[in-house]
Amino acid sequence: MVRRIASQVHKQASRLTRAGFLKTPPVWYQAVLDHPPLPLPPREPPSRTSYDDGAPGTPAKKGVQGPRLLPISYVEDGIRRQFFRDHPFEAFRPRSITEAGAIEDEHPTSGLQWTRLNQRSRNPSPEDAVRFALNLHQSHGLALSDAYATSVAQFRTLRAVQHVATRFAAQSAAAHGARFGPSATTRGFEAEGRVLAANELKSERMDDSARLARRRWRMIAPGTAAVRGDSSGAPVAGDDADRNAWSRGEEYVRLWREGVRVDYSPALTEPIVPVDPADYMGTRRRPIRR
Structure with a gap:
């Protein structure tokens, strides 16, 4: 066959x-x-039911024949979303996500017996607060808003008690001679300080050529003399008192009114002076003189 x-x-x-x-x-x-x-x-193709075809009276979309999917939602999802919206920093607390060999057993205190959040832990986690609000809503018949408000109030109270107890325990230990290591914030500032110190040391070791290369786009180059024109119009270097000085264009205007045409590139018009080739045979290298 x-x-x-x-x-x-x-x-x-x-x-x-x-x-x-x-x-x-x-x-x-x-x-x-x-x-x-x-x-x-x-x-x-499989047969369609009235539910798959859509509600009566609604026009069917062209080319769409797949079944409609219902949204899957749970009550605790809304409670958890609202909890982390009110307590965003609780998401930054470290938590172990290592899976155990078996599923965690249900806590013996649940249902109608669970009336206080501290019955499970004096240092509750956000998940404990969500489960407690859900238990108050489903087992005790409270409205969801009232159950959430009760759970959040008890959660904040236990968090405050835990914070105060930890602070006093640390102060008591320090009074008896205990020495604690730097915190995560202090270690972060120390690492930042080391990076800044390394960058400062690197900038100090930078040679002059690199410094000038980094400052090549400045308007006035430091350490250069101002250019002035003599009676013939040729530019000459100023003295030490005129260094880094700017004439605001007065010298240029004066030469323009006198009809003097200033030539700022005499090196390009002068003939090249011949150089002895023996200068390039040794270790001493001199550039071409103009």
Whole structure:
């Protein structure tokens, strides 16, 4: 027999039985007829129900035939979302996510017996507060807003008690000679200080050429003399008193009124002085003189 798809095996057996090739139907024949296999979607799409087709009176979208999915939501999801919206910093507390060998057993205090949050722990976690609010809502019949307010109030009280007890325990230990290491905040500031000190030391060791390269886009280069024109119009270097001075363009305007055309590039117009090639044979290298 030719190899068939699972959804067509019973049809082939029916044809063989009617043709007389099979004298008696197989043992599984009646069971498959009572519970036929699921048809393949490309060949025979499943039948649609009234729920899948949409509510009566609503127009069906063109090309969309898939079933509608209901949103899956739980009451504790809304409580947890509101809790972390009111207490965002609780999400930064360290928590172990290592899975144990078995599922954690349900706490013996639950249901109607669980009336106070501290019955499970004096240092509750956010998940304990969410479960306590859910228990008050489902087991004790409180409104969800009242159950959440009661759970949050007890959670904040236990957090405050834990904080005060920890502070006093640390002060008592310090009074008896205990020495605590730096906190996470202090270690962060120390690491930042080391990075800043390393950058400052690196900048101090930087040579002059690198410093000038970093300051090459300044308006007035430090350590250069102001350019002035003499009677012939050629620029000359000023003295030490005129260094880093800016004439505000007065010298340029004066030469312009006198009709003197200043040539700021005499090195480009003067002939090149020949240099002895022997200067390049040794270790001493001198640039071309202009």
